Amino acid sequence: MSLAASALTLPGRLHGVTLSLEPGQLTAIVGPNGAGKSSLLACLAGLVTPAHGTVLLGETPLAQLPPRQRARRLGYLPQSPEVAWDVTVETLVALGRLPWQGAPLHRAHATPAQDHAAVEAALSGMDLADLRRRPVSRLSGGERARALAARVLAGAPEWLLADEPLANLDLAHAAALIARLKAEARTGRGVVLVLHDLAAAMNHADRVIVLAGGQVAADGAPEQALSPALIERVWQVSGEWLGEAGRRTLSIA
DSSP, rough: EEEEEEEETTTTTEEEEEEEEOOOOOEEEEOOOTTTHHHHHHHTTTTTSSSSEEEEEEEEEGGGSHHHHHHHEEEEEESOOOOSSOOBBHHHHHGGGGGOHHHHHHHSSOOOOHHHHHHHHHHHHHHHHGGSSGGGGOOHHHHHHHHHHHHHHOOSSSEEEHHHHHHHHOOHHHHHHHHHHHHHTTTTEEEEOOOSSSHHHHHHOEEEEEEOOOOOOEEEEEHHTTTTHHHHHHHHHOOOEETTSSSSSEEEE
């Protein structure tokens, strides 16, 4: 089911952004600082209401979906998430299952066995099984980032929306997370990532959307959207791509 934005406008941040995202793809949103990337992702997640424009999930306006139903279908990982209580890693990840457990006095939407399996898969996928009993306060920055990503994955949403998910990870865990997200896209989920790393977008995304000044400057396959000419126009730097497809690096002149 597609996730589409029509003429999204936020004063000072987005100016008439229109796009349609398809499931089964990993889409990267890139752009300079202040381009509107995080604002766009928050609108797509239904966390920010635009001054103008509409976000549709399929044919349904996102604003019309009840919060619990929206939470089951859209998983959002902010750039700087906060953890209010010093719970264990396992408890934090299990919070991703809350949308599936139904409201009080209402029928549950998932069995305890399904919840347990989803949490175990997320812990394993983020290499956190050995840290399940550790309090969040005793995690490193990278471990905490992985635990928060696991919480979103445990919810098994139709769409995974993540703002700079690779920022605090070491090379090995960044590679593992991007591989996991690509695998999620191959299962039919929609995956949308805000990235600053243009090489990660070039090598791993199926589609790249470039924002500049709150507008779409380019949208297409990585080789097209991240051409040297476009990078020079948007980022004001000269560079060229080196290496073979899937292993490219950007050399800045």
